[in-house]
Amino acid sequence: MDYLDQLESEAIHILREVAGQFERPALLFSGGKDSITLVHLALKAFRPGKFPFPLLHIDTGHNFQEALDFRDELANRIGERLIVRYVEDTIRIKKLKEPTGRNATRNGLQTFTLLDTIEEFEFDACIGGARRDEEKARAKERVFSVRDEFGSWDPKRQRPELWNLYNGRIHKGENVRVFPISNWTELDVWNYIQRENIALPSLYFAHERELLVRDGKLMATAGGVIKPEADDQLVTRTVRFRTVGDISCTAASESEAGTLDAVIAEIQATRISERGETRMDDQLSEAAMEDRKKGGYF
């Protein structure tokens, strides 16, 4: 059997285990390619029935409009419930201190809103599109990752996880993060998107836009999220986004790749990893992702 069929079947199996083992799951959906792939897999797992979970987006308020529009359009097209909670509201209600300064990002504050939302809806499982090839702490995490009531991951106390037997039993207040595409690589996701003809936001394909050059990275000026400083150079370039996340910490790549074929060729040839090229938040320290996961990040 072709490896994409194997990966697809494994992911569908995991999604159905969530449906079978939990009372109130949710699927974390951002409008990025990995969560769009999850939605496609959920359609395969549960149609002609409804999804046994809503889609949930934690909106930092600093997202690309294209991704938000795509998110709403997709939820609408498939007729599934979408819940959106805003980091902005958490900041206001809880009087959180927002990071300030040159490379400030709200990405870390998402965790607060996510944990509040889990509490609000009593979600016992959150399905996410994280992959083990993305980052070395993620490479260590189980498919069913049990988190305590603070959402913390404890890498030293992970449950054994054998064969395709997943243990989702938890105490009240705990929740499980579930990663159905754990074993997919970036290239697998793109090959699957092409094979299945899955639509993506236009951000993933080459387009012209205004950017500023900061620390060698091309950052979008869209939405006024990043405030230009004196030494930032404003440019117009043809770029695409290899990952789509918070505007404040997602860099663009110069590219002429306007089609799926071209994007795949580009990724096959690259010598730089996905997060290394695009995510500013992972480059703070050697253990940045591990620390965020211990703090409740997905």
Next chain:
Amino acid sequence: MDLLRFITCGSVDDGKSTLIGRLLYDSKSILADQLEAIERATKGRDDGTVDLALLTDGLRSEREQGITIDVAYRYFQTPKRKFIIVDAPGHIQYTRNMVTGASNCQLAIVLIDARQGVVEQTRRHSLIASLLGIPHIVVAVNKMDLVGHSQNVFSDICIQYAELARNLNVSQVTYIPISALNGDNVVDRSTTMPWYDGLTLLDHLETIEVDEVASADAGAAGRFPVQYVIRPQTSELHDYRGYAGKITSGLFRTGDSITVLPSGETSTIDAIEIAGQHLTEATAPQSVVLHLATDVDISRGDLLVRSDGLPLTSQTVEAMLCWMDTKELRVGSKYVLQVGTARTRCSVREIVHQLNVNTYEKIEGVESLALNDLARVVLRTAQPVSFDPYQQNRATGGAILIDETSNVTVGALMLVGEA
């Protein structure tokens, strides 16, 4: 393109992480920024070498101690095949993590330090690989550079290992002399060991014929644990009732007679669906939706099987157990047993014998088990369970024990048969 999942087992100083680093590096699977990151991390070392082990030790405490604590997964691809490397800890304290990693693998690389030969760790790792039914073993004799690339040393180790393997249930063992540090016989053929005319490690991994995970049970009868029932209950799909699950072994065709276990009711397959497409047959490991011709009471936890090959159904089950909890297991203790999607309570009726992981001796008269102990046990279950012997069918012969109070997975079971 197909996919091979393999595990690397070795102890602290066997050079396991270096071997993985070497495989990734020489197959050009390490990206520039990842290499830069480990170069940064090793800057200031006296010998000025880049430590390829830092690629795989993903946790802060692993990097601090220079050991692997939990399983890490690495992915790479050559023009011939895709690979998932399961990088497992070798230390006895983390055996449960190795078992986690090994459970889905089709091949195990057992690393042996050429200066040491077969040691306790080799015996334990090989036993676990054999109990978990991993069909292919590669004995990679590493650090050949430190024994003068000697053919005699290599041959002696092969003889030692063959002796050990005689007591184990492994179908195929391949021996390769390597130096992970220098890259000899890992990806590129060594010029220092002209006496070796076999394949390099990567050549072997690329060309070995492996059954796919589920069809490691090729020829096994059709097995389908029901995960979820799809019932849209809309006006146009009023009577739609589909059983969603993954075929864990064998083949199902429309018109097949099937038996629902443990109830024993029978029916026939009316339709097989994948994402709305109707098929006339489907095989492991496909995730499908099955429709039956008659109304039968079926819910999550039931096992649908082809009636021409029934599994065992019993309330007393004998099994090999790997105990994975710090709290000890005692005869009489109660747990939740999970086989496929079925869960039932069980109690430990007997510890038939414990297995010494180094000498493979059977120790009788044991009343309790500690973390990482291996033993043959008899369980009594509250409800009948349906299963196959693990050595015939990994998917329906593997099971876990869950602690009812902590909810943690505390045991891995390879079911043997009815007691």
